[in-house]
Amino acid sequence: MKSAFCRTATPLRPPAPWIRLLPDRATLPAWAAGLGVLVPLCFLLVAGFTGDGAAVRETVLRPRTFAVIGRTLGLAAAVLAATTALALPAAFLVVRTDLRLRRLLSVLLVLPLAVPGYLLAFALLSVGGRYGASARLTGFELPRLQGFTGSLIALTLYNFPYLFLTFRTALRRLDPTLHEAARALGHGPWRAFRAAELPQLRPAFLAGGLIVVLHVLGDFGVVSLMRYETFSVLLYGSLSFAPAYAAWIALMMLGTAGGFIVLEVVLLRGRRFDPAAPGAGRLPRPVALGPAGPFLLLALLGLLAVAVGLPLATSTYWAFQPVLGFVNRGLTDPALASLTVSLPTAVLATVLAVPIARLAVRRRRAGASVSQGLERLAYAGYATPGLAFGLALTAMALTLDRLFVSAGQTLLYQSLPLMIYAYVLHFLAEAIGPVRTAFQQINPRLEEAARTLGRGRVAAFCRVTLPLLRPGIAASAALVFLSAMKELPLAVLLRPAGYDTLAFNLWDLTGEGLYAEAAPFALVILVLSAGFVAVVLLADKSNITKTK
Amino acid sequence: MHPRFVLITALAACLVAGGIRTPAPADTLTVYSGRSKSFMDALLDRFEQESGHTVRRVYDKTAAVALKLQTEGDRSPADVVLAQDAGALGALSRAGLLAPLPAPLTATVDERFVSNRGDWVATSLRARTLAYSTERVSANALPQSVFELTDEKYAGRVGFAPANASFQAFITAMRAAHGEDTARAWLLAMKRNGVQSFPKNTAILEGIAAGEIDLGLPNHYYLLRFTEKDPGFPVAQTGFADGDIGNLVNVAGAAVLNTSRQPEAARQLVAFLLSAPGQAWFVDQIHEHPVSRDAAAPVRGAPALNLNAIDDLNGTLTLLREVGLL
Known part of the structure; x- marks a missing residue:
C-alpha cells in the first residue's frame, strides 16, 4: 500500500487530453456506467434505422414534433424556476436560521419525493371541478387543474426536494469563514450571502437542477393526467407494432437531455468550491427570524400539506371505500418485490456513484478537465426515458440469451438482475449529485495529508474522505430508493413473471378505475418510502451533530 | 480495503446473485x-x-x-x-x-x-359507448350517430382518448366501414370542433363529472365501476342508433x-x-x-363488422399522427 504513494506523484507535464479519455482505474466506473447504457441503446438505434426511413422521417420531423419540444422545454424551465424558488429558501431556513421544528422539517421536506407523481396528480385532480372533493365537501368549487399550470404545480411539488437536498447539503458544508470574511469587508448580511455564499451554491443548484430538468423531460404520469403534451406523451403514444417511430422519438429525447447535461458541464467549468482552510466543520451562528418565524413555519407546513398530506388523505379516503372482493390481493408479495429491487438498487447506485463523483472533482485538479465530462457518461441512463431503456434492454437480453439458453428458456430476459441493472443505471445520476456536492466541499489536502502520513490510497479515502461524504451518501441512497419504489416503465417492461411491484399494482388498478382497491398500495409505497428516508436521514443527522 | 466497504459490496452481490431465477418447472x-x-x-x-x-x-x-x-x-x-x-x-x-x-x-x-x-x-x-353528463345533457337530445358529434352544438363539449387502444380500434373500424377519407374528415372535424383529448377511458368519465366536458367516447364497462360504488356519479351512457360505427x-x-x-x-x-x-x-x-x-345474445345496436377487418393498427396510428392527435 505504501508504495502506491510514490507511484501517484503528479507528472510534470499532463498527458494529451485523448489519453485521459481512455479507461483507467479511476475512470473505469464512469466508463462502465456509460457503456452499460449506451450499448443497449445501440439496439434502439438499429430499430430506428431499420423500417421505412422516409415515412418515419415524415412523422418525426413534422411541425407538431417541434411544437412539443418547445412545450417540453418551457415546462422544464418553469419547473426549474419554481423548484428553486421553493427549495433555496426552504434549505436556508432549515440549515441557517432559528426556525422552530427545523430538525423535523429538514426530514419532512424530503418526503414529497416518496409520492409517486401520478398519485399526486390524481390527488390534485380529485380536488377541483364540479364533482371534486372541494365542491362536494364544502360546496365551493375549485378550478380543476390541467394543462401547463397543472403540470407545473404537480411537478414542482414532488421535485423540489431534489434541489432542497443538494442545497441543504451544500449549505451545511459551506465554510462559515466565507460569510465572515464578507461581513468583515463591510457587507451587510444579505449582500454577504449574495457575494460570498450564493456562488458557492452553484454546483448544488446545477446538480439538483439537472435532475429536476431530466425528470420533467422523462415524466409521463403527471403530464398525461394533466393533459399537457410533452415529449414523453409523444413517445408513449408512439408505442406501436412498428418500433422505428418510437425509437426516433426516444433518440430525440435523448438528444435534448444530452444538451442539458453538456450545459451543466459548461456552467461548472473552472470553478473551485472546496473550503479554503481545513477543519471548518462548524456552522455559523443561526439567523434569528424574529416575528417572521411562525409565518415561515406555517408556509413550509402548508407546502407539505399539499405535497404529502393531500395524496395521503386521498389514499386514506379511498382505502375505506367499498372494494370488489375478487380484485383484492395481498400486499406482502408486491411489497417484497418492490423492496428486493429498490434496496439493492439504492446500495449499488450509491457505491457506483462515489468513484464517479470523485472523478469529476478530483481529477480536474490534476489537470484533466476532460475527465469531468466523462463523469457525465453516467447521466446517460437517467437521460434515457425508462420506456426506451427498457425496450433497448429487452432486445439486448434476448440477444444474449440466444447464446446461453435454448429457445423458450430465459436467463437474463425477465430476470431480477436485469431489472436491477436497469434501475441502477437509470437512477445513478440521482446518486451522483449529492455525493459530488459533498466531494466538492471537502478539502483534498485532508486526504493528501493522510497519504503523507503513510496511509494507502484506499485507506486514506476510507478514513478521511468517506466520513465527510456520509451526508452526501445518505442523501444519494435515499433519493435512489424513493425513485426505485415509484418506478413504473422499467418495472412494467423488465420484471420477471409474477414479480409485480407495488407501483405496478397501483398503476394496474387505477387504470381500471378501481381506486379503493389501489389505495392500500399507494399507502404502502408512501409508508415504506417515508420509513427509509427517515432512517437514512436521521442516521445522517446524528453524524452531523457528532462532528460539529 | 475498508471492511464496511467490502461488506456493502458483498451484500449487494449476494442480493443480485440470489435473484437469478431457476428455470420454470x-x-x-x-x-x-x-x-x-x-x-x-x-x-x-x-x-x-x-x-x-x-x-x-x-x-x-x-x-x-x-x-x-x-x-x-x-x-x-x-x-x-x-x-x-x-x-x-x-x-x-x-x-x-x-x-x-x-x-x-x-x-x-x-x-x-x-x-x-x-x-x-x-x-x-366490449362495446364502445356514448357517455354524457346527467346534469348538462338531456337524455332526449342525444346524437344518433358518432358523426353528429362534429356539429357546432357540441363544440368544445366532447372528449375522447386518442392514445387508448380501444379508441384506436374504433378508428380502425371506421376506416374499414366508411373508408379512410371519411375517418380522416371526421377526426379533423372533431378537432376543429374543439374535441378534448384525455389519456384514458376513466379520465374521460372523470372529466365529464368534473364539468370539463359534457360527452365522451369510452368503453362501456368503466362507468359501471364508478356507479357501482357511487350511485350518485353524475354520468350516464347510451349507444348511438342501431348499426352506427360508434357502437363498435x-x-x-x-x-x-x-x-x-x-x-x-x-x-x-x-x-x-x-x-x-x-x-x-x-x-x-x-x-x-x-x-x-x-x-351470447347479440349486443344491441352493434354494427355488423367482422373483427378480422380491424387489424390495421399501424394505418390508424399513421392517420392519428397525420391529423395531429398523436
Missing part, C-alpha cells in the same frame, strides 16, 4: 396478458385450481404485449396470449406467431369473432403461441375461458358481454 404455463391483472388474476387462480397447472403471469398493456411477443419471436417463453383488441391479435397472427386452435373450440364462438386463420378466438365482447363491439381474445412447449395445457386454458364459468366471470365481474354461442 415443466408443467408451468406462461401467460402474457394484455388484460389487466385486476380482472384476470383471480380467474387464472381458478384455472390453476381446476387444471392443476401453475400459471406464470406477465401483465402489460395489449399493444405492449404484442410488441413484446414480436420482439421475442422464437425465443418467447409465452404459451398463451390474452389481448383486449382484435387489432393486436390480428397483428400477431399475421406475424405468424400464433398456433391454429382446434376447430371444435373456435366453433363455440360466432365466426365474426374468430380469426380468419383460426388462430385466435374472442373470449368476451371489440373483442377481448386469446391465442396459443407457436412457440409453446405445452400446447395441450395452453389450449386447455383457452377452453376454460370459453367455458360456462369463464364466460360467467367476464359477464358478472367485468361487465363484459359473453361470446360463446350458448350464452
